[in-house]
Amino acid sequence: MPTYVYRCRDCGHEFEKVQRMSDNPLTQCPKCKGKIGRVPCAVGITFKGSGFHVNDYPSSKSATAAPAKKEETKAGTAATSAS
Numbered sequence: 001m002p003t004y005v006y007r008c009r010d011c012g013h014e015f016e017k018v019q020r021m022s023d024n025p026l027t028q029c030p031k032c033k034g035k036i037g038r039v040p041c042a043v044g045i046t047f048k049g050s051g052f053h054v055n056d057y058p059s060s061k062s063a064t065a066a067p068a069k070k071e072e073t074k075a076g077t078a079a080t081s082a083s
């Protein structure tokens with residue numbers, strides 16, 4: 001059975017799910033109940049659209065890196081404007 005990678009559009013939560021081809025794709029984030037999308041052929045695909053970028057194993061790396069970066073930027077901006 002193929003392993004599919006899902007990514008939440010709301011919280012950025014990323015996880016793998018082993019499914020049959022005939023199974024319906026998941027649509028709800030197990031964390032925040034937000035909308036998730038299936039990431040096709042996870043290996044070697046970049047999620048940020050910044051050219052050619054190879055992730056060794058995108059499951060854990062980008063799951064923690066991408067959302068954290070987002071929040072960091074947000075927090076930084078808020079802190080800057082607050083002070």
Ligand SMILES: [Zn+2]
Nearest residue numbers: 008011029032
């Ligand atoms: Zn989510």
